[in-house]
Amino acid sequence: MPFKVYQKILTFSSTKRKELIDITREVERAVAESGVEEGTCMVFVPHATAAVIANEHEHGLMSDILRALTELVPPDKGWEHNKIDDNADAHILASIIGPSRCFPVSGGRLVRGTWQNVFLVELDGPRHSRKVIVTVMGEGK
Incomplete structure (x- = not known):
């Protein structure tokens, strides 16, 4: 099988300052479109001021994650960057969480745990346009 690289740019909008946006289906669709049978998928x-996580899509847990992020890095703590943009907490949290996640691809499908969905973590919304780049690499048809 030849080595393939496929890239797709997804666009999402957010409606809240901090929000978890489930992008699992769109990522899985990109993997299917890629034609890669065995490899990796980077999101x-x-x-x-945004990040990517993998976790359970359960509304109580999603609320808990957002609350924990606010408690971990309070927005009103007197951050230096707030003198410029008033979003230091979003930058700090994005640095801690990270801008990407990598998943295996096997049998042409995204490999994830039973309770793992892929989320775009909005930390400085609402935003009209947030890009997510999905890169799928590996052996394909």
């Missing part, structure tokens, strides 16, 4: 956000 990357090219934004300094």
Whole structure:
């Protein structure tokens, strides 16, 4: 099987300052479109105030994650960057969480745990446009 590289740019919008946006189906669709049978899928956000995680899509847990993020890095703590943009907490949290996650691809499908969905983590919304770059690499048809 030849080595393939496939890239797709997805666009999402957010409606809240901090929000978890489930992008699992769109990522799985990109993997299916790629034609890669065995390889890896990287999900990357090219934004300094957004991140990517994998976790359970359960509303209580999603609320808990957002609350924990606010408690971990309070927005009103007197951060230096807030003098410029008033979003230091979003930058700090994005640095801690990270802009990407990498998943295996096997049998032409994204490999994830039973309770793992892929989320875009909005940390400085609402935003009209957030890009997510999905890169799928490996052996394919």
